[in-house]
Amino acid sequence: MSRIVLGVSxxxxxxxxxxxxxxxxxxxHDVRVVPTPSxxxxxxxxxxxxxxxxxxxxxxxxxxxxxxxxxxxxxxxxVVIAPATADLLARAAAGRADDLLTATLLTxxxxxxxxxxxxxxxxxxxxxxxxxxxLRRRGSVVLPPAVGRLxxxxxxxxxxxxxxxxxxLATVVLGSGAAALAHDLTGxxxxxxxxxxxxxxxxVRYLGNRSSGKQGWALARVAAAxxxxxxxxAANVELPAPFxxxxxxxxxxxxxxxxxxxxxxxxxxVVMSAAVADFRxxxxxxxxxxxxxxxxxxxxxxxxxxxxLAELVAKRAPGQLVVGFAAETGDAxxxxxxHARAKLARKGCDLLVVNDVSGDLVFGxxxxxxxxxxxxxxxxxxxxxxxxxxxxxxxxxxASRLSPVQA
Ligand code: CTP
Numbered sequence: 205m206s207r208i209v210l211g212v213s214x215x216x217x218x219x220x221x222x223x224x225x226x227x228x229x230x231x232x233h234d235v236r237v238v239p240t241p242s243x244x245x246x247x248x249x250x251x252x253x254x255x256x257x258x259x260x261x262x263x264x265x266x267x268x269x270x271x272x273x274x275x276x277x278x279x280x281x282x283v284v285i286a287p288a289t290a291d292l293l294a295r296a297a298a299g300r301a302d303d304l305l306t307a308t309l310l311t312x313x314x315x316x317x318x319x320x321x322x323x324x325x326x327x328x329x330x331x332x333x334x335x336x337x338x339l340r341r342r343g344s345v346v347l348p349p350a351v352g353r354l355x356x357x358x359x360x361x362x363x364x365x366x367x368x369x370x371x372x373l374a375t376v377v378l379g380s381g382a383a384a385l386a387h388d389l390t391g392x393x394x395x396x397x398x399x400x401x402x403x404x405x406x407x408v409r410y411l412g413n414r415s416s417g418k419q420g421w422a423l424a425r426v427a428a429a430x431x432x433x434x435x436x437x438a439a440n441v442e443l444p445a446p447f448x449x450x451x452x453x454x455x456x457x458x459x460x461x462x463x464x465x466x467x468x469x470x471x472x473x474v475v476m477s478a479a480v481a482d483f484r485x486x487x488x489x490x491x492x493x494x495x496x497x498x499x500x501x502x503x504x505x506x507x508x509x510x511x512x513l514a515e516l517v518a519k520r521a522p523g524q525l526v527v528g529f530a531a532e533t534g535d536a537x538x539x540x541x542x543h544a545r546a547k548l549a550r551k552g553c554d555l556l557v558v559n560d561v562s563g564d565l566v567f568g569x570x571x572x573x574x575x576x577x578x579x580x581x582x583x584x585x586x587x588x589x590x591x592x593x594x595x596x597x598x599x600x601x602x603a604s605r606l607s608p609v610q611a
Contacts, residue, residue, distance in 0.1 A: 206378050208235045209276055209312070211285035211305045212252070213292035214242025216355050217321040217364035221286055222247055225255045227371035228284075236276060238262070238305045240292065264304055273304055277311030282378050287321035287364050290332050293346075297335035315382040317345040319370055324360035345377060345385045347429050350448030369447045372422070372592045373429050379589055384596035390431035391609045395471040396424050397464055397478035397512075399439035401457040405504065406489035415479035417441030419529075419572060422595040423475060424449045430599060435471075437463045439478050457481050457509040468516055468524075473602055475527040476513045477557070484509055517552040523607045527598075528553040533562040541575065541583075548577050554605065555579070557598055576601045 208228055212221040218239075228235045237252035241262045249260040264273045277283070285292065285305070292305070296318070301307040309316065318339060326332055327349055336346045347370075350363040364370075376384050398420020402410040417438060424436045425446035434449045439460050445451045452467065454460045457480050468474045483506035493502070513528045520526050530547050532540045540560045548556040556577045573588035576598060586597035 206233050206281040207279055208233045208374070208378075209280045209283040209308060210235050210237045210256075211283060211288075211292075211308070212237060212239040212243040212247070213285065213287060213289040213305070214240050214245060215287045215289045215321050215364075216246060217287040218243045218246035220364050220367050222251050222255060224284075224286055224367040224370050225252065227367050228374065229256065231371060231375065236280075238276065238308055240303055240305050242289075262304055264301075264307055273301070273307035274311045276304075277308040278313065280308075280312055280314050282314050282374060283309065283312050283316045284319065284370065284374050285317070286319035286370055288318040288346075289320075290322050290326040290329070290335075293318060293320060293332060293335045293339065296344075297338040315343075315345065315377045317347065317374060317377055317382075317385070319347050319364060320349050320362075321364035322349070322362050323354060324358070324362045327362045340387055343382055345382050345429075346387070347373065347385070348387075348431055350428075352448050363448065365447045366444065368444075369425055372425060372590070375590050376426065376592045376596050379593045380596055384593070384600070385426070385429050386603075387431045388603045389427055389599065392427075392432045392472040392606065393435075393470060394427050394432045394473040394475065395435045395437065395464065395467040396420050396427070396475040397437045397439070397460060397480075398424070399441040400479040401439045401460055401481045402455055403457065403481045403484035403509075404455075404488045405485050406491065406493045408492055411481060411483075411485065412440070413479045413481065415439075417443060417478075418570065419591050419595070420475075420477040421446050422591040423477060423598065426592055426595040426599055430603075432473075435467050437467060437478070439480075457484060457512070461510055461512045461515070464512055464516060465519075468519075469521065471521075471524060472606060473525045473527065474516055474520075475529075476516070476553075477529045479531075480512055481509055483507065511551075513551050513553060525555065525602060525605060526553045527555045527557060527602065529557045529559070531559045531561045533560070541577070544575070544577055548579060553579070555601065574598070578605070 252260045350365045352363040353359045399417035400413040400415030402412040428447040437452045486505040486507045534540045544558040558575045572594045576584045
């Protein structure tokens with residue numbers, strides 16, 4: 205169990221802090237809420253007290269004998285401020301201590317994650333951007349706001365990401381530190397395929413696989429948190445779009461193939477994490493297939509699908525990195541990594557993320573463990589952890605291999 209301070213500043217998105225608090229406590233963390241006085245105009249202290257099981261104060265004059273402004277910060281494993289308003293970012297950047305939350309920030313030794321939410325104009329103002337740069341330079345994580353509907357009819361960058369996304373990213377920082385959400389993918393466009401394709405047999409049946417899309421979702425969420433523009437080509441995934449990421453829904457391998465070719469052309473990184481069917485039924489029945497009179501099953505002739513990864517490698521733009529995935533098992537001929545190295549060579553991609561699926565089940569689980577193999581022979585082991593933490597490890601390998609952003 206980790207001790208998390210949830211700072212809440214005074215914006216209308218403060219109502220989402222109650223849901224975030226719920227997500228963090230349900231994940232087993234001990235959460236202490238420290239709102240600013242203005243936050244309490246939006247959500248009452250009683251809500252935060254009931255959901256956290258801790259008293260809520262906003263100033264340094266309550267319980268003076270406990271020296272709360274020093275103790276809360278010192279004891280925390282993580283501080284998350286959601287929403288972080290323009291004013292809160294300014295006060296944090298200036299090192300002020302005019303309420304309990306900013307005083308806590310000055311005594312915290314742990315990683316700090318700011319989750320800004322405000323109107324687009326306030327976010328884009330040079331004063332705010334300078335404050336964000338200052339906080340990042342000092343080692344804090346400042347998530348980019350999601351793009352979408354704001355208070356009132358307008359929309360643009362400034363939305364608070366959904367509480368589930370913030371909770372997942374908080375877990376990454378708790379496990380791997382602030383560097384796991386470094387702002388190192390700014391100016392990069394990444395295209396990620398996720399999920400599993402379904403190849404129709406008739407109007408109601410298909411050949412499919414058990415890929416849940418969770419690892420691809422985690423890759424998209426973490427890449428967006430690290431500043432990338434992200435497109436997710438999603439094959440049959442029911443999850444809500446992470447972090448305001450653009451989702452292109454597809455069904456079959458052929459649909460995934462055309463979406464990936466359309467999206468990949470100007471991408472800096474292409475990640476094929478989808479489970480793509482290698483074969484599809486040679487023909488799709490126009491009407492539901494019936495049992496024949498003898499009750500014997502028909503055989504289903506199959507034809508080969510294109511290898512999308514190999515095609516994307518063949519038309520890779522200069523400087524573009526292409527990342528493949530491989531779920532492997534060891535057998536009598538060779539172990540998992542030997543098979544994986546052969547696949548990396550066969551596919552020609554720059555990196556191959558290898559999942560050993562011989563032991564336990566990975567499909568649909570929230571944990572994973574992988575090895576990232578590079579075409580130049582380097583390999584990086586990413587230990588078992590939540591899929592978002594594994595995603596952060598994968599992006600660290602990818603980011604270290606990207607050529608510098610063109611000015
Ligand atoms: N892949 C693809 N197109 C296909 C099949 C797979 O782009 N028709 C991609 C997957 O998205 C993944 C990588 O290729 O990134 C490896 O997938 P895998 O199924 O392990 O590869 P196969 O070539 O099918 O290898 P195997 O012979 O082991 O089935």
